Amino acid sequence: MKNIVKVAVVEWSKKDISTFTQAESLIRQMEYYIIKASECEAFIIVFPAFTGCLFQLLGASSTVTSTSDINIDYIEEDYFLSQIKNISNKYNILICPGSYWSIEKTHEFESVNGNSNLETEDSGNKKIPPRIYHESCIISNGNIILNQRQIYLARWERQLELSRGLDMKLVNVNGWNIGIILSTDALYPQVSRRLSLMGVDIVLSPVGFLGEKNIALQISGMWQETQQNLFFALESGFNGHLEDIKLWGESIVHAPLEMTECDNGILARTNGKTSFIISELDYDMRKSAISRFDVLSGLNFELYNNAGLFGGKL
Amino acid sequence: MSIEFLFEKLFFTKMPLVKIKTYLTEATEIPITPKTVKILKEAETSEIIKRVGKLETEKIEKTEKTEKIIEVISENIFPSHIVKVACVQREIRLVSKIEEYIDMVHNFVKQAAQEKCSLIIFPEYNFFDLFGLIPGFKLLNTIINKKTKNTLDKAKYEQHCNRSKFNKSNKSNNNNFLGKIFRGIAVPIETGVKSIMSFLSEKYGIYIYTGSYILKEEQDIYNAGFLFDPDGNCLGTQRKTHIVEFEKQTGFKRDVKLEVFPFNPEGYSFSDLKIAIPVCMDATYFETFAIARKMGADIVAIPIANMEEYGLWRALRGIWPRVQESYVYGIKASLNGWIAGMHFTGKAGIFAPIGITSKKNGVIALAPHHEGNYLVTACLDLQKLYEKRSGAEYYGDRNYEFEYGL
Numbered sequence: 181m182k183n184i185v186k187v188a189v190v191e192w193s194k195k196d197i198s199t200f201t202q203a204e205s206l207i208r209q210m211e212y213y214i215i216k217a218s219e220c221e222a223f224i225i226v227f228p229a230f231t232g233c234l235f236q237l238l239g240a241s242s243t244v245t246s247t248s249d250i251n252i253d254y255i256e257e258d259y260f261l262s263q264i265k266n267i268s269n270k271y272n273i274l275i276c277p278g279s280y281w282s283i284e285k286t287h288e289f290e291s292v293n294g295n296s297n298l299e300t301e302d303s304g305n306k307k308i309p310p311r312i313y314h315e316s317c318i319i320s321n322g323n324i325i326l327n328q329r330q331i332y333l334a335r336w337e338r339q340l341e342l343s344r345g346l347d348m349k350l351v352n353v354n355g356w357n358i359g360i361i362l363s364t365d366a367l368y369p370q371v372s373r374r375l376s377l378m379g380v381d382i383v384l385s386p387v388g389f390l391g392e393k394n395i396a397l398q399i400s401g402m403w404q405e406t407q408q409n410l411f412f413a414l415e416s417g418f419n420g421h422l423e424d425i426k427l428w429g430e431s432i433v434h435a436p437l438e439m440t441e442c443d444n445g446i447l448a449r450t451n452g453k454t455s456f457i458i459s460e461l462d463y464d465m466r467k468s469a470i471s472r473f474d475v476l477s478g479l480n481f482e483l484y485n486n487a488g489l490f491g492g493k494l
Numbered sequence: 495m496s497i498e499f500l501f502e503k504l505f506f507t508k509m510p511l512v513k514i515k516t517y518l519t520e521a522t523e524i525p526i527t528p529k530t531v532k533i534l535k536e537a538e539t540s541e542i543i544k545r546v547g548k549l550e551t552e553k554i555e556k557t558e559k560t561e562k563i564i565e566v567i568s569e570n571i572f573p574s575h576i577v578k579v580a581c582v583q584r585e586i587r588l589v590s591k592i593e594e595y596i597d598m599v600h601n602f603v604k605q606a607a608q609e610k611c612s613l614i615i616f617p618e619y620n621f622f623d624l625f626g627l628i629p630g631f632k633l634l635n636t637i638i639n640k641k642t643k644n645t646l647d648k649a650k651y652e653q654h655c656n657r658s659k660f661n662k663s664n665k666s667n668n669n670n671f672l673g674k675i676f677r678g679i680a681v682p683i684e685t686g687v688k689s690i691m692s693f694l695s696e697k698y699g700i701y702i703y704t705g706s707y708i709l710k711e712e713q714d715i716y717n718a719g720f721l722f723d724p725d726g727n728c729l730g731t732q733r734k735t736h737i738v739e740f741e742k743q744t745g746f747k748r749d750v751k752l753e754v755f756p757f758n759p760e761g762y763s764f765s766d767l768k769i770a771i772p773v774c775m776d777a778t779y780f781e782t783f784a785i786a787r788k789m790g791a792d793i794v795a796i797p798i799a800n801m802e803e804y805g806l807w808r809a810l811r812g813i814w815p816r817v818q819e820s821y822v823y824g825i826k827a828s829l830n831g832w833i834a835g836m837h838f839t840g841k842a843g844i845f846a847p848i849g850i851t852s853k854k855n856g857v858i859a860l861a862p863h864h865e866g867n868y869l870v871t872a873c874l875d876l877q878k879l880y881e882k883r884s885g886a887e888y889y890g891d892r893n894y895e896f897e898y899g900l
Contacts, residue, residue, distance in 0.1 A: 369780035404815035482750040487785040
């Protein structure tokens with residue numbers, strides 16, 4: 181295991197988003213940052229949430245005028261992922277391509293009571309649209325080594341009738357346990373806790389928050405999740421419009437407060453001044469920081485079970 | 495004879511109930527003076543009046559006795575969905591006699607009542623001042639504090655040179671000494687404090703959370719606080735559920751149950767308002783607030799005594815994010831100062847979900863400095879909380895299959 185690794189995080193600015201007039205221009209810019217990160221010998225690069233969604237919308241732009249009009253035939257995530265897989269084959273780096281809308285093909289038809297998935301309208305069952313998830317993944321050497329669906333939905337995502345992921349996974353690469361906490365999930369602390377109890381070392385967190393920029397909201401998300409779970413977190417923000425939806429987010433590399441130079445839990449951040457940051461994650465320093473503020477050792481599972489919190493599942 | 499027994503006997507002698515009650519009666523029966531009227535008027539003309547535009551100076555001018563003042567104080571001048579609350583930030587000051595401690599507590603309660611607050615929250619370890627009753631403690635304390643401050647200065651220098659070497663240098667190793675004292679003083683202090691707080695809550699018609707004290711049950715000790723209603727009744731006890739290393743070493747036990755208490759000030763329109771009051775480190779865990787919310791709490795108060803140097807980011811690891819993720823009002827009372835080589839810092843404050851606060855930063859009111867004495871007050875608009883909560887963008891979604899693994 182390499183105890184110190186470099187990581188790279190990208191942020192899309194409004195200007196970046198406005199220059200992506202075609203899906204291909206977005207892919208070119210992604211490859212530019214992947215090359216840059218590889219040259220810095222970064223272990224991982226993380227792209228903002230909704231990067232794949234933007235690709236899907238750009239690809240379908242000739243027929244779609246607003247998010248509510250999305251025709252799922254045009255937004256298969258496979259094409260976006262195949263582009264990233266091809267790039268991945270050329271560089272020795274883990275790539276988290278942000279997020280995309282993933283269509284669950286096995287649920288294309290489902291009976292009203294949800295028991296069957298191969299019924300047709302002719303059999304008297306109601307045809308319902310396939311389930312769409314907000315999803316992210318990690319790609320290495322042309323393969324998806326981990327994918328993660330968003331577990332909780334924001335109000336606007338519920339209005340779009342997205343579906344929720346059900347479980348969380350980790351992947352171990354070079355001795356580091358890596359997981360993904362996607363956008364809205366950063367504001368639901370049970371998600372971070374679950375991953376933390378699974379033993380995550382590095383959390384990749386593509387984000388994009390609705391509405392006007394407010395850094396206080398973002399700090400209440402992944403920054404504080406890092407502090408109460410003591411992992412590293414790479415937060416990558418999307419700034420701009422996704423059709424009629426305005427999103428924002430700053431890219432920040434988080435670490436336990438005790439190991440950061442300014443005592444602020446932040447190793448690097450874009451501060452609105454750059455679109456690309458590189459940082460070093462030091463496993464031993466994190467271990468030392470945990471020994472000074474070991475939150476997880478104080479968890480009171482008996483209390484949580486007595487209260488029936490999340491079914492005692494945490 | 496054990497040290498614990500000696501301390502128990504000493505504290506029963508130093509703070510007898512009869513003496514406490516007599517002094518409390520005298521201290522709260524002081525006739526009104528022109529100065530008192532002036533103070534009341536100033537309090538009236540402050541932000542409270544700007545908010546609701548209802549000044550009742552006539553009643554104050556006609557008032558001559560303390561009881562009358564209290565009558566004016568207890569009258570609700572707010573819209574019925576708004577409740578005003580207070581939290582204490584105070585510095586440890588060793589007392590030579592119990593009367594000094596009573597004066598300190600009384601002054602905060604009186605001020606909160608004058609500002610028409612329905613609830614006042616005292617900080618964690620709200621009894622350290624009483625160590626001054628131990629003969630020779632003040633001298634010992636001065637020596638230990640001085641020694642630790644020197645060590646801390648050296649550690650800060652080392653930290654400056656090489657951050658990775660920095661450790662918990664200001665956290666002294668006097669835990670065994672403190673542990674013995676805690677066991678000895680627990681019962682007499684609990685008895686005395688309950689007496690003081692019960693008296694003051696009834697006298698001023700205000701809910702009082704006592705701050706935390708040592709609760710001794712058989713051979714176990716807990717860090718716990720008590721809530722009194724405006725009739726002077728103790729509504730219940732909350733023991734700390736997540737204890738820190740220092741407390742583990744000192745022999746504290748943690749509780750495995752969280753309580754919520756009814757909080758129904760007179761004139762208030764919601765009849766089933768509930769408050770939870772976990773202790774300090776409990777706010778570092780989202781689970782605490784999630785349970786409180788699950789049990790119906792809309793307000794969560796946290797008494798703290800943070801044994802670390804103050805930093806904005808460090809402070810952000812507690813109640814503030816908990817309020818954001820659980821969508822409740824949060825009240826933080828804080829103890830600061832030095833005792834037995836331990837340095838406590840922290841700002842008292844009142845917090846709300848970002849969407850409710852005017853500056854969109856989740857802070858309603860905050861003490862201006864992390865050391866010193868302040869009473870922080872604010873109005874909590876419950877109707878607004880309920881409205882914003884029901885429409886919140888990033889709150890309230892459920893994923894039962896994920897949560898329960900169904």
